[in-house]
Amino acid sequence: MLKRERNLTYALIVLVSLLTVAPVLMLVMGSFSNSLHSFGNFTLKKYISVYTDPMLFSVLGNTAIFVVGSAAFATILALFLAYLNTRTDIPFKFLFKVLSVMPMMIPHVLFGVSWALLLNPSNGILNMWLMRAFSLSSAPFNIYSLPGMVLVEGLLDMPIAYLIIAPAMGSFDASLEESSRVFKSGPVKTLMRITLPILRPAIMAAFILCIVRALASFGVPSVLGMPGRVYVLSTFIYRVITVSLIADYGKAAAIGMSILVISVGLIYVYRYFTRASDKFVTVSSRGFKPSVVQLRKGKIPLFIILLLISFILIVLPVLVLLYTSLVPYVMVPGKQAFAAMSLQNWRVVIKDPISLRSLKNSLFLCLVGATVGTFLSVLVAYVIVKIKSKASGFLESISFLSFSFPGIVIGIGFMWYFVRTPIYATIWALFFSYVATYLPYGIRPMTSAFVQIHGSLEESSLVCGASFATTMRRIVIPLLVPGIVSSWVLLATMFFRELSLSAVLSRPGTEVLAIQILRFSEDGQWGRLSALGLIMIAISIIMVAGVNILGARFKPGEVREKRVKVESQPLKATS
């Protein structure tokens, strides 16, 4: 390892430790402390208070049902969709691509709200309509319940499971199945006896990742759980720091510690399964094309189901928000509602100083935060992939530390940390916590980008007399553009709608969009909420589309392509 590489590695270890290890340490110490201001005097009081809390039992029960239920629902749905996409002749396959990226555009909290608008027991649009149509005396559905939360969270986590299962299913060695078919097993039997067992590692990995996500989820539990007093661990923490008279950050830290332990354990199980599924992938990476199942009679019904899922996931939330933003109060769509429509909510929102401030803050965090986060990700990924040493291995593990931690828990850790620094209650508190917590999402695309750049491309630059900095600027970075674009987009969309860290760290003056949505929802300001939410979705979409277009223009080689077209013909003969 060369000296400058070693220096870079150590500098990053220090920096990343400050971002990821420090809040965890502070969380641990905080959980053994009395209060934010009497830090460090060891006490077990907070743990005792957590484990003797009469609510804890029901919270744990709710959490178990919520996470396992939604993960199971998400995984089964993903399995179904992945099978349809990769193994059958279902038409309009682009829908699957849309389905797998769309939830990136619609913030979870808004998705939850749109379901609340449809199915809440007092004035859910669908409930009111059903009551009127069938003359029911009470609302048939109550979304403010555990099953409601399970369904909505499951829909939201489906893409995570899909993105793990679909590639595994797509790169499946068809001969494994064909040999089963040769021995006279029907397609269904083959699916059950061969396909699913071989895919088990991928399915288990997807399931566990969904559990981790659901455990960390705050959006759905807060907008759908809290109104019906259905608390899970994440909202329980939130309750401890907001609802009670004095915010008890020690107790919050003690609850957080318990979640952390579960999370880390689950991630270990996840790693176990993905290690197994890596092995599986190598078996099948030789370009086999899986056999395609002819759906025949099943084609149309299955396609309708697919359309329905797409509608529920993508169109419905936007429609509901749009409708709600235009009517003065929640009413069943109809003549009366259309007559009452106006832009009143939009006018109020764009003049509302807090909404505007939250928009400004979120835009700042998203643009500057994603840029800084991507920059850091580039450096960290460089060290992880290109400098193979013990130190870089250590850097990798601390960088991915926050991957297993729910935002709200990390947020509590940051609270203990920042309260001792001047950045407490400033926008920078959010800034640093965002970058730290979402670092793994920035690093992932970058590591795969770096892996694709063969080491000799940089080495030949050095041999050609280029300094390290020139090599970075002229060789490495340009080749990384596609990776940089995906990192940036991923971080920007996540920062733009960040909720769970902000729920702990946001203060008056540093509101962000998701927090403002949460406030509107707590106050039942559905119209304004919808208008602001739509603004949020629109900006997300514009941002993602814009960056992708920009990235495509800077794609290496593409720019010069045009000039060369003429010449490229005779090459065919020689190559």
Add this chain to the structure above:
Amino acid sequence: MEIKIRGLKKRYYSEGKVINALDGVDLDIEANKIFTLLGPSGCGKTTLLRCIVGLETPDEGEIQIGDTIVWSKEKGIYVPTEKRQLGMVFQTYAIWPHMNVFNNVAYPLQNMKLPKAEIAARVAKTLKFVQLEGFESRPSTRLSGGQQQRVALARALVAEPKVILFDEPLSNLDAKLREETRKELKTFLGDLGITAVYVTHDRVEALALSDTIGVMNAGHIVELGSPKKIYFDADHQFVADFIGRANLIPATITEQGEAYTFVDTAVGPIRCQKRSFAPDDELVLCLRPEFIEFGKVEGDDVNHLDGTISQMSFVGEMYETEVDVNGIRIMTKLDPMTRYNEGDRVTLNVKAEQCLLVSK
């Protein structure tokens, strides 16, 4: 420029095991000649080359290029790669996919901060030299293997380095192109007359291209010499075996004559070209198939071996033929038009001067 390497050691640690990739290499590479490092894959050739360019830091020893010490453990000297002013052609060519041919080749000059006009002129000159005129604006992703190889060569040459290094530059080309390119490369290097260090595991390349060959094994330089010396006059069994097809038969000296060394082997007593060895050296007789003739030729300096043809395989330009002599299978060659058949009793002739004794 000449290169001096002294006591170079490089260890890797991999999965708890220590790999001595370079195990004390001492080497002098003559100025303005083509030097080839030849050895089986994994013997440390690439590692040695990378130590010379500075992409790898040795654990011990010293490297001097020209008058400059570029690495010394004792003196604590490390000149970074980019300051060593060498040219190198990588095994994978390492052509930058996001740049066109011009920018790939101009890159070393741009790093020297030369004026634009001069860069353009020198790039044009170099591209002409490697016969890639008019390819300036071609994206490098649209080059064939042979063209990539030439761009890599042009890039290595453009800054007129005093030393150019090649790491198996032909191994990614298909067999036919490899032969053509090898010949071209010989012409290019002959015209340039700079110091070239060429790494390969292909003995034909080494023999055809080099002024001097250094045969490597397990982190050591085993033997050093001109292609002919290595081929005809190797000292070690490893070298004799690696440089060409050989029948290797254990031998013991029975008598040191005036003109010959007499040995006893499983195929009978053999007179060999004269060589002396340390008393306890284990010896091996090396017979190259191409020097074994069929039919009986009388003469003082000829060895006769009687045997039976046990197998003949037609491989186009010849029959690969195995002759069973006293239960030992001797590889030989027969003309494709031969009248011999499997099972024929034959006598083989080998001239004494082509019977090479090597130490084990």
